[in-house]
Amino acid sequence: MSILVVxxxxxxxxxxxxxxxxxxxxxxxxxxxxxxxxxxxxxxxGVVGKDFDFEQIEFLRHRNVDLDGLMIEDGLTFRWGGxxxxxxxxxxxxxxxxxxxxxxxxxxxxxxxDSTYIFLANIDPELQLKVLQTVHNPRLTxxxxxxxxxxxxxxxxxxxxxxxxxxxxxxxxxxxxTGSVRLYSAxxxxxxRGPRALVIKKGEHGAIxxxxxxxxxxPAFPVENVMDPTGAGDTFAGGFLGYLAAKNSIxxxxxxxxxxxxxxxxxxxxxxxxxxxxxNITVDDVHxxxxxxxxxxxxxxx
Amino acid sequence: MSILVVxxxxxxxxxxxxxxxxxxxxxxxxxxxxxxxxxxxxxxxGVVGKDFDFEQIEFLRHRNVDLDGLMIEDGLTFRWGGxxxxxxxxxxxxxxxxxxxxxxxxxxxxxxxDSTYIFLANIDPELQLKVLQTVHNPRLTxxxxxxxxxxxxxxxxxxxxxxxxxxxxxxxxxxxxTGSVRLYSAxxxxxxRGPRALVIKKGEHGAIxxxxxxxxxxPAFPVENVMDPTGAGDTFAGGFLGYLAAKNSIxxxxxxxxxxxxxxxxxxxxxxxxxxxxxNITVDDVHxxxxxxxxxxxxxxx
Numbered sequence: 001m002s003i004l005v006v007x008x009x010x011x012x013x014x015x016x017x018x019x020x021x022x023x024x025x026x027x028x029x030x031x032x033x034x035x036x037x038x039x040x041x042x043x044x045x046g047v048v049g050k051d052f053d054f055e056q057i058e059f060l061r062h063r064n065v066d067l068d069g070l071m072i073e074d075g076l077t078f079r080w081g082g083x084x085x086x087x088x089x090x091x092x093x094x095x096x097x098x099x100x101x102x103x104x105x106x107x108x109x110x111x112x113x114d115s116t117y118i119f120l121a122n123i124d125p126e127l128q129l130k131v132l133q134t135v136h137n138p139r140l141t142x143x144x145x146x147x148x149x150x151x152x153x154x155x156x157x158x159x160x161x162x163x164x165x166x167x168x169x170x171x172x173x174x175x176x177x178t179g180s181v182r183l184y185s186a187x188x189x190x191x192x193r194g195p196r197a198l199v200i201k202k203g204e205h206g207a208i209x210x211x212x213x214x215x216x217x218x219p220a221f222p223v224e225n226v227m228d229p230t231g232a233g234d235t236f237a238g239g240f241l242g243y244l245a246a247k248n249s250i251x252x253x254x255x256x257x258x259x260x261x262x263x264x265x266x267x268x269x270x271x272x273x274x275x276x277x278x279x280n281i282t283v284d285d286v287h288x289x290x291x292x293x294x295x296x297x298x299x300x301x302x
Numbered sequence: 303m304s305i306l307v308v309x310x311x312x313x314x315x316x317x318x319x320x321x322x323x324x325x326x327x328x329x330x331x332x333x334x335x336x337x338x339x340x341x342x343x344x345x346x347x348g349v350v351g352k353d354f355d356f357e358q359i360e361f362l363r364h365r366n367v368d369l370d371g372l373m374i375e376d377g378l379t380f381r382w383g384g385x386x387x388x389x390x391x392x393x394x395x396x397x398x399x400x401x402x403x404x405x406x407x408x409x410x411x412x413x414x415x416d417s418t419y420i421f422l423a424n425i426d427p428e429l430q431l432k433v434l435q436t437v438h439n440p441r442l443t444x445x446x447x448x449x450x451x452x453x454x455x456x457x458x459x460x461x462x463x464x465x466x467x468x469x470x471x472x473x474x475x476x477x478x479x480t481g482s483v484r485l486y487s488a489x490x491x492x493x494x495r496g497p498r499a500l501v502i503k504k505g506e507h508g509a510i511x512x513x514x515x516x517x518x519x520x521p522a523f524p525v526e527n528v529m530d531p532t533g534a535g536d537t538f539a540g541g542f543l544g545y546l547a548a549k550n551s552i553x554x555x556x557x558x559x560x561x562x563x564x565x566x567x568x569x570x571x572x573x574x575x576x577x578x579x580x581x582n583i584t585v586d587d588v589h590x591x592x593x594x595x596x597x598x599x600x601x602x603x604x
Contacts, residue, residue, distance in 0.1 A: 086483070181388070184526045205507040206519070215598045217508070217521035224486045256601045296517045297599045299558045 001139075001245045002041045002114075005032045006106045006131050007121025007234070009046040009070070013081040013095075014273060016088065018227045024274035025056045027078065028121035028144070031231035034275050035238025035265040036119075037063035038283040040245035043112040045069035045131075049077040049100045059279050069109050073100040088226050089203065108134045117245045119237055120164070122146050125156035132163055140250050142166040142241055143195075144233070150176045162194040165250070168237055170201045184210075197255055199240065199262075201233060209259045213252055218259045221267035221293045228273045232266045235278070239265030239286070257290075264290040303441075303547040304343045304416075307334045308408045308433050309423025309536070311348040311372065315383040315397075316575060318390065320529045326576035327358045329380065330423035330446070333533035336577050337540025337567040338421075339365035340585040342547035345414040347371035347433075351379040351402045361581050371411050375402040390528050391505065410436045419547045421539055422466065424448050427458035434465055442552050444468040444543055445497075446535070452478045464496040467552070470539055472503045486512075499557055501542065501564075503535060511561045515554055520561045523569035523595045530575045534568045537580070541567030541588070559592075566592040 007029035013022045029046040036042050041064040048070055061067065078101035081094035106127055113134060118141040120128040125145065132141065143164040149157050150173060161167060161177075167190060171183060178186040187198050187210045198210040202220075209216040240262035247254050264286055271277045309331035315324045331348040338344045343366040350372060363369065380403035383396035408429055418441040422430040427447065434443065445466040451459050452475060463469060463479075469492060473485060480488040489500050489512045500512040504522075511518040542564035549556050566588055573579045 182526050184524050202507065205504065206521075208521075215524055216601070217598050219508075219510075219519035219521075222486050222517055224484050253602050257603075260601065291603075294601060294603065296519050297601065299518070299562065299596060299599065300555050301559075301593075301596060 001116045001248045002043055003036050003117040003119065003241055003245050004043045004045065004108070004112050004115035004135065004138075005029050005036070005119040005121060006045040006108075006127070007032060007119070007123055008078055008101055009048050009052070010078045010080050010101075011052075012230060012274065013079070014228055014230050015083040016228050017084070017086050019273060021228075021273045023079070026080070026231055026274060028234040030057060030060070030275075031234035031269065032119055032121060032238040032241075033060055033065045034063075034278045035235040035269070036242035036245070037065045038239075038265065038286055039242030039261075040064075040117075041066065043069055043109075043115055045106045045108055045112065047071045047073055047100050047104045049073060049075045052077045057275075059275070066112075069107070069112055071107065075100045077101075082230070084229065088229055091229075106131055116140070116248075117241050118142065119241050120144065120160065121234060121237070122149075125149050125153050125160045128160045129156060129163075132160070139248075140165045140241070140244060142168060142237060144168045144237060145173065147173060147176055158193070161190075164195055166197045166199060167195040168199045168201060168233075168240075170203075174200065199259060201236060203229075203232070207236070207259050207263055209255055211252060211255065216256045216259065218256075218263050219293065219296060220263050221289055222296075223267045223270060226270045229270050230274075232270050235269040236262040236266040239263070260290050260293055261286070264293055303418045303550045304345055305338050305419040305421065305543055305547050306345045306347065306410070306414050306417035306437065307331050307338070307421040307423060308347040308410075308429070309334060309421070309425060310380055310403055311350050311354070312380045312382050312403075313354075314532060314576065315381070316530055316532050317385040318530050319386070319388050321575060323530075323575045325381070328382070328533055328576060330536040332359060332362070332577075333536035333571065334421055334423060334540040334543075335362055335367045336365075336580045337537040337571070338544035338547070339367045340541075340567065340588055341544030341563075342366075342419070343368065345371055345411075345417055347408045347410055347414065349373045349375055349402050349406045351375060351377045354379045359577075361577070368414075371409070371414055373409065377402045379403075384532070386531065390531055393531070408433055418442070418550075419543050420444065421543050422446065422462065423536060423539070424451075427451050427455050427462045430462045431458060431465075434462070441550075442467045442543070442546060444470060444539060446470045446539060447475065449475060449478055460495070463492075466497055468499045468501060469497040470501045470503060470535075470542075472505075476502065486517075501561060503538060505531075505534070509538070509561050509565055511557055513554060513557065518558045518561065520558075520565050521595065521598060522565050523591055524598075525569045525572060528572045531572050532576075534572050537571040538564040538568040541565070562592050562595055563588070566595055
């Protein structure tokens with residue numbers, strides 16, 4: 001079962017209390033791919049500039065990531081710079097140069113269109129809609145977005161939400177989408193707009209899966225040495241959708257485990273800058289940590 | 303198995319976006335008792351002024367709470383006033399009048415000294431030490447404290463920590479106690495100082511039990527209508543210790559369930575002001591919600 005991701009590819013300059021990297025590969029599509037490809041083949045659609053060094057993401061090819069959908073345009077690759085404060089929960093954006101990403105218009109190669117699992121990473125919802133219209137008959141579509149689109153392209157975003165199966169959001173996005181500070185009734189309301197499941201990301205506090213059957217709470221795996229939180233959300237999405245693709249199931253039980261796998265892969269990526277950590281672990285490392293996480297939630301009745 | 307609690311008894315004036323109460327019964331000892339007494343008899347030690355109206359806590363007597371240890375002193379009862387902002391996570395203290403609580407020196411009645419489960423609510427650590435020296439042979443001692451004592455009476459507090467079995471703390475207190483921002487290694491360090499278990503309270507994000515056997519994560523029960531968070535921490539402690547006393551067990555499995563029961567009873571208390579909610583539920587309501595919470599953490603492997 002293959003996965004399609006459409007999103008950004010960036011060169012990130014990141015400063016944290018523990019170090020700094022310059023022009024390191026990043027962006028939602030790559031973080032997602034690095035995570036999802038532990039479990040299933042991934043097809044990537046995105047755009048880079050002529051300056052992009054494919055050597056830096058060579059490890060992805062070895063993990064069954066198809067990069068045919070990467071367009072190489074005249075100009076420079078999207079660049080983002082940010083700095084994290086000591087508690088790592090807040091970041092300051094130092095610069096954003098969209099470069100070739102500014103005019104990104106996803107072209108889905110013919111052989112990608114039968115992908116069964118689709119991740120619409122955080123891009124313009126009009127482009128997300130276009131992707132949904134292009135793919136043939138996906139089994140599960142998952143959407144990420146951000147405040148910028150919620151306020152700036154509300155109508156298109158609502159249309160995408162209507163059409164996807166799973167919406168991944170954080171507290172703040174839920175509030176902006178519904179106008180309600182009551183998290184759980186807001187989540188219930190979002191489920192009436194189309195998606196069959198909501199995943200509420202809470203960073204170090206884990207994630208909540210909300211479906212019509214109820215709530216499922218997953219803690220975050222306890223990570224002692226967070227070096228760089230960049231990409232954690234897209235890595236979460238990659239672990240989540242990768243797991244479902246590997247099982248080729250969208251049952252409620254598998255959705256719960258998918259949240260655990262999302263949390264697990266995200267717990268690795270933050271332990272180093274860029275893809276350094278994800279490059280050096282195997283799927284067995286992921287399974288081991290997922291089992292540890294499940295054990296930390298296990299309780300016998302009485 | 304009976305429980306002893308030593309702590310404050312207050313008349314609280316609380317304002318939240320959802321209402322206001324004036325001179326409502328509160329304080330750590332009463333919140334703890336209201337919660338623990340769902341499960342086991344509770345002996346309370348504290349002090350009130352001549353103005354205290356015992357009618358207001360009459361419901362506690364019917365739940366097997368022994369109030370013989372309440373001293374009635376000349377003067378006024380401890381009063382606290384606070385206001386919660388819209389997100390309910392931050393509160394402003396409007397006034398604190400210690401009144402008779404200022405000279406509180408716990409006298410443990412003879413028939414309380416065989417209590418098997420002890421909760422040292424947040425009071426001067428020197429008084430907490432005195433309590434520990436007075437009780438005979440408790441099975442489990444649980445300690446709560448706050449920043450004020452961590453910075454103000456460090457030596458006495460360290461001595462108490464050495465002698466108790468379970469330490470209940472929040473993130474900030476862990477940082478102050480250890481000087482470390484690394485939550486998990488800080489928790490491990492605290493376990494070397496005496497306690498066999500640490501409970502890290504994270505409010506709406508649940509609680510973590512840390513023992514030498516590892517971590518156990520409990521989510522908070524999803525409460526939609528938080529009206530007043532006052533007393534949630536002491537109510538958590540009451541549910542936690544009450545459950546253990548009812549089972550008369552301090553096994554790791556029971557400690558995990560105790561965290562779930564702490565979270566559960568706390569989820570009720572915040573749904574109304576003062577004891578309004580705890581007055582009107584039964585232990586069966588608590589069991590039902592605890593079962594729901596356990597179901598929200600349950601996941602089948604694969």
